[in-house]
Amino acid sequence: xxxxxxxxxxxxxxxxxxxxxxxxxxxxxxxxxxxxxxxxxxxxxxxxxxxxxxxxxxxxxxxxxxxxxxxxxxxxxxxxxxxxxxxxxxxxxxxxxxxxxxxxxxxxxxxxxxxxxxxxxxxxxxxxxxxxxxxxxxxxxxxxxxxxxxxxxxxxxxxxxxxxxxxxx
Numbered sequence: 830x831x832x833x834x835x836x837x838x839x840x841x842x843x844x845x846x847x848x849x850x851x852x853x854x855x856x857x858x859x860x861x862x863x864x865x866x867x868x869x870x871x872x873x874x875x876x877x878x879x880x881x882x883x884x885x886x887x888x889x890x891x892x893x894x895x896x897x898x899x900x901x902x903x904x905x906x907x908x909x910x911x912x913x914x915x916x917x918x919x920x921x922x923x924x925x926x927x928x929x930x931x932x933x934x935x936x937x938x939x940x941x942x943x944x945x946x947x948x949x950x951x952x953x954x955x956x957x958x959x960x961x962x963x964x965x966x967x968x969x970x971x972x973x974x975x976x977x978x979x980x981x982x983x984x985x986x987x988x989x990x991x992x993x994x995x996x997x998x
Contacts, residue, residue: 852889
């Protein structure tokens with residue numbers, strides 16, 4: 830089902846290659862972070878939880894075009910408002926089950942609201958998005974260190990950030 834969601838996301842964004850590439854990078858980081866955490870924790874339900882996380886990663890910014898159209902802004906709060914209904918439609922077209930749809934829409938509807946992180950899937954989605962945003966936004970070392978300290982909780986996200994955004998001076 831993840832492949833079907835990927836295909837729908839690509840078609841939805843159309844010629845907006847920057848948004849497609851952003852979603853693909855977040856998806857890849859989320860996958861890598863989940864694999865590491867799942868191995869460390871030995872989750873019994875890891876396949877379903879992983880699939881839910883990965884579909885949320887693919888669709889996390891799906892509301893951005895609608896936010897730009899309605900609010901003339903791509904700000905996270907507007908993505909959170911507009912994304913869940915679009916994601917729900919896509920997920921229903923891909924025959925996702927209702928429990929997954931509910932969780933994915935929750936994650937999309939809160940992925941910029943860091944004080945509401947309630948489980949590992951949410952934490953990994955936030956970290957994957959931050960890893961990509963920090964690189965794409967070309968933030969300086971001090972800003973990257975601040976984000977690392979405040980928001981990065983998994984060992985994998987810290988290691989990835991350190992290796993590709995904070996190499997030794």
